[in-house]
Amino acid sequence: MSIDSQKTPYKPLALEFKSSTFSVPVLVLSSDELVVIEQQLQEKISLAPEFFRNSPLVVDLQEINKQGYDIDLAALIDIIRKAGLFPIGIRGGNVQQNKQALELLIPVYSIHSGGVSAETQKQKTIIPVPEPKTDIDTDVTATTLITQPIRSGQRIYASGDLVILAQVSAGAEIIAEGNIHVYNTLRGRALAGVRGNTEARIFCFDLQAELISIAGNYKVSEDLDETVRNKPVQIYLQDQALIIKDIVQHH
Amino acid sequence: MARIIVVTSGKGGVGKTTTSAAIAMGLAKKGHKTAVIDFDVGLRNLDLIMGCERRVVYDFVNVINGEATLNQALIRDKNCNLLYILPASQTRDKDALSQEGVGKILDELKKDFKYIVCDSPAGIEKGAHLAMYFADDAFVVTNPEVSSVRDSDRMLGILASKSRRAEQNEEPIKEYLLLTRYSPERVKLGEMLSVEDVQDILSLHLLGVIPESKSVLNASNSGTPVILDEKSDAGQAYTDIVARYLGENRPHRFIDDKKGFFGKFFGSK
Numbered sequence: 031m032s033i034d035s036q037k038t039p040y041k042p043l044a045l046e047f048k049s050s051t052f053s054v055p056v057l058v059l060s061s062d063e064l065v066v067i068e069q070q071l072q073e074k075i076s077l078a079p080e081f082f083r084n085s086p087l088v089v090d091l092q093e094i095n096k097q098g099y100d101i102d103l104a105a106l107i108d109i110i111r112k113a114g115l116f117p118i119g120i121r122g123g124n125v126q127q128n129k130q131a132l133e134l135l136i137p138v139y140s141i142h143s144g145g146v147s148a149e150t151q152k153q154k155t156i157i158p159v160p161e162p163k164t165d166i167d168t169d170v171t172a173t174t175l176i177t178q179p180i181r182s183g184q185r186i187y188a189s190g191d192l193v194i195l196a197q198v199s200a201g202a203e204i205i206a207e208g209n210i211h212v213y214n215t216l217r218g219r220a221l222a223g224v225r226g227n228t229e230a231r232i233f234c235f236d237l238q239a240e241l242i243s244i245a246g247n248y249k250v251s252e253d254l255d256e257t258v259r260n261k262p263v264q265i266y267l268q269d270q271a272l273i274i275k276d277i278v279q280h281h
Numbered sequence: 282m283a284r285i286i287v288v289t290s291g292k293g294g295v296g297k298t299t300t301s302a303a304i305a306m307g308l309a310k311k312g313h314k315t316a317v318i319d320f321d322v323g324l325r326n327l328d329l330i331m332g333c334e335r336r337v338v339y340d341f342v343n344v345i346n347g348e349a350t351l352n353q354a355l356i357r358d359k360n361c362n363l364l365y366i367l368p369a370s371q372t373r374d375k376d377a378l379s380q381e382g383v384g385k386i387l388d389e390l391k392k393d394f395k396y397i398v399c400d401s402p403a404g405i406e407k408g409a410h411l412a413m414y415f416a417d418d419a420f421v422v423t424n425p426e427v428s429s430v431r432d433s434d435r436m437l438g439i440l441a442s443k444s445r446r447a448e449q450n451e452e453p454i455k456e457y458l459l460l461t462r463y464s465p466e467r468v469k470l471g472e473m474l475s476v477e478d479v480q481d482i483l484s485l486h487l488l489g490v491i492p493e494s495k496s497v498l499n500a501s502n503s504g505t506p507v508i509l510d511e512k513s514d515a516g517q518a519y520t521d522i523v524a525r526y527l528g529e530n531r532p533h534r535f536i537d538d539k540k541g542f543f544g545k546f547f548g549s550k
């Protein structure tokens with residue numbers, strides 16, 4: 031029995047915990063009839079089988095609990111798995127449903143985006159899946175200022191707001207997690223709020239853009255109305271629709 | 282202090298080599314010792330336009346590889362004894378050029394020459410990159426049509442971000458627009474972009490407009506830079522460009538199809 035063999039040699043770090051954000055589809059239920067759920071789920075999946083294949087899924091029970099329905103969680107999870115999806119959590123469940131979920135090795139998420147309920151935190155079995163931040167107050171990243179023209183093929187990324195004093199050429203791409211201001215002609219692509227900030231806006235002096243996008247909602251040049259082209263406009267999101275308006279309001 | 286000028290465009294066939302030959306000759310004729318380098322390794326053309334193709338012994342790649350000295354490779358122009366040509370190698374490809382090698386040759390040329398004109402190959406790959414990397418000034422040659430303008434814009438982006446001056450945070454390369462193969466008649470018919478259209482898209486200082494001209498083809502075929510054809514419109518346009526580059530204030534010509542001077546409108550741009 032040698033002592034040497036018991037010595038633990040120095041080992042490099044084998045693991046590390048990191049926080050990351052994922053976008054996961056949420057299945058919101060409004061009925062407790064499993065047959066109906068199964069049928070409608072199949073219909074939805076058949077519309078985009080590639081998109082749903084092996085996709086993770088969070089089940090939202092808030093609505094059915096509000097209406098006082100009771101659902102057989104084990105049977106529901108079974109239906110979802112049969113449909114080729116991977117349930118990775120529930121949210122909005124009551125105490126009993128949460129307990130049942132954990133027995134099925136399904137994590138429990140808080141209904142509040144980004145947070146984990148006190149009850150589930152004790153379990154320490156889940157990794158929270160926060161939704162993209164939309165809180166402007168927390169967005170304190172500095173503004174990026176650019177004074178040179180952004181030429182075709184160039185790409186600018188700003189983690190806060192992006193202010194550009196020169197022109198943005200066709201074939202260039204300007205991307206910001208916050209707002210985008212272009213005090214010149216915008217001919218390239220402009221993507222604001224790329225991390226999900228739906229409050230972000232694009233302002234430009236002369237709109238000739240190839241593409242504009244706010245929080246993933248986009249319009250290509252072809253979709254731009256002639257009445258908004260070649261003049262100063264602001265672009266913002268309202269009910270998931272891009273609104274393009276004159277900056278100067280005419281009375 | 283010597284200045285390195287790159288003649289570039291992104292797109293091919295817009296008149297880079299014609300322009301390189303013309304402005305190098307123009308600068309030399311004005312009394313400045315000038316060298317013009319063909320960076321288009323593998324597609325050697327400058328020697329033909331300069332009419333020295335039968336005197337090429339050593340080339341750019343030989344000098345980089347240390348197989349010949351710079352003095353052995355430089356060819357003195359037959360029309361002007363202040364102009365020298367460093368031809369490209371026809372049997373090699375662009376990988377034969379290295380940034381270090383090019384830098385060394387340019388440093389050596391800078392000791393002896395006032396202007397060094399680098400004739401860039403088309404594209405945005407290694408050859409074009411090396412041609413512009415050490416430049417102080419860039420002549421961006423553009424045809425009045427959308428794809429050429431788009432490629433020039435791309436090249437301007439590269440000049441602004443990938444050059445030595447950009448990498449070392451020095452004063453950026455001075456960029457000049459040269460609009461070639463311009464035909465006022467076709468602009469009027471709406472078949473071609475106008476000077477204003479191109480300047481609106483590129484927002485660049487216009488050094489000059491070279492009209493579409495038979496004299497350019499004739500000059501290429503005879504191996505004499507078109508600037509020496511003093512009677513031709515293209516030759517005069519290049520003479521103007523060289524003068525403007527050297528600081529003379531000359532009104533722009535060849536922009537309108539009426540003969541005459543429109544400097545009142547365009548001279549200040």
